[in-house]
Amino acid sequence: MPPRRHQEDRSPSQVDVARLAGVSTQTVSRVVSGQDNVRPDTARRVLAAVEELGYRVHAAAASLASGRTRVLGVIVVSTDRYSSAALGVGIQQVAAANGYTVTTAAVADHASTEAFLEAFDRLERQGAEGIILGVPVELDSPAMRARTERTPATRSERSSLDDDAPLAVDQRAIARLAVEHLLDLGHATVWHVSGDDYWIETQHRIEAWEQTLRDRGIAPPPLIPADWTPESGYRAGRTIAAIPDVTAVFVSSDEMAFGLIRALHEAGRSVPDDVSVVSVDDIALAAYASPALTTVRQPFEDMGRAAALRVIAKIEGHDAIGEIPSTDPQLVVRSSTAPPSTAR
Known part of the structure; x- marks a missing residue:
């Protein structure tokens, strides 16, 4: 059944959802923000009303109500290399599945350490709760360490900032x-x-x-x-x-x-x-x-998924929120290699 047309074609509100589901607006707020202190049958009624009315949560309002932005930041080097795009696909997939959005800060190829620090600061100002450093360049400095200590962060490549990360390709x-x-x-x-x-x-x-x-x-x-x-x-x-x-x-x-x-x-x-x-x-x-x-x-999408899983786990305060994908490299043998002609 198509969503009901609302009076005067205005967007449905939490009040409308609450009225249709027979609950309070506070209960609607708890359900749409993912809180688990609501009875399952009540939550189902609220979600059914959300679907019927076509109600959509306003991100800014939800952020004000919950004190959270549910935003992941990603720092990348500005390049047209395939690896950056594929890494981003993996990050986006995990973020969407866990109720996060992604914002990206790109720095120029061969940029200085200061440019990466500025990108980190910019993402923090935009409300990023965690930041993925999707840059396979050396960023080990006291200034960067201070930032990764105040804001959950992880790397998509192995480096001295995160030597033990299992998600990096060797x-x-x-x-x-x-x-x-x-x-x-x-x-x-x-x-x-x-x-x-x-x-x-x-x-x-x-x-x-x-x-x-x-x-x-x-x-x-x-x-x-x-x-x-x-x-x-x-x-x-x-x-x-x-x-x-x-x-x-x-x-x-x-x-x-x-x-x-x-x-x-x-x-x-x-x-x-x-x-x-x-x-x-x-x-x-x-x-x-x-x-x-x-x-x-190189499993770039898996690297992105693994990095996103790691940083969300840090934000949420537990060890893991899903199985970390393997990022082992794999030799794929095709037609461009053969024994030398003398051996043949």
């Missing part, structure tokens, strides 16, 4: 999975195209790439730096194409790998017949590249 494990896969195929060594050195994950992957090679008794070849963009991957691919003995490359993002493979094809180097390529992220296009990319999947 970036060193990503590099080990990629390099060991190529070495196990029989390649004598693995070259590495790194991401922007502003990001913590870049350094962690470089360290693990070097260590994994040394553990196999292999001296790491020269690092090829890039900046996450397909253009930088293309430039790295031109460099790789000019080195005849390169047979395997670990590229630090799928998007850079697209550019690198294009450069190799233009130079007459076949993937994977001449050069095997492993990348990172497993974005939606990775499976449809030519060839389909072997990549290490």
